Amino acid sequence: MLHTRTTVTIVLALLQLLDLPRYVEAQYSDFGATTKYCYSCMSEDFLLHWPYLDEVYYRPINFTDHCFKIPARANIGMMPCSHSMCVTVIEPRILAGQHIGNNIIRGCFSGVFKHGATPRTATQNVLDTSCMRMPAHKLLPPRLAGRSSNRTVELCWCVGQLCNDYPSVAINRR
16 A cells, blocks of 8 residues: 555656646546545535525535636535546526526535436446436426426536536537
């Protein structure tokens, strides 16, 4: 174990010396021998409705408008997630029938949803971010699902260190 940590420390020091781009270093550095992390945040709008949303989601590390396009120096929370996939949920914001933006939820699948279906894919086969559009009611508890609208959300999942940074650009509207 000590040898492994020493090796990782040396490799990271070499990466810094070589001044490789920051994102490459992040892909190969591990915060622990077996611990994987996911970004954990929700759009600030969710905080206003938290008493209702608390029935659907677990509380993220933070609520911030930086959750959508994660700036390089933003303080986005991270949560350990060695047992589950990282996820991003993109929920369209509609006002008077017009799409006015998106609300975002990021986290470890088991640390975001209190109810709902797990994406049907084998974790070991996920090499990159995969997404699917799904009815929002599938993420709700049964007593709320029956009263929900016909809106859809985009659910994206991935396996890897802080991989749930998608989308970095606006998604296509449907």
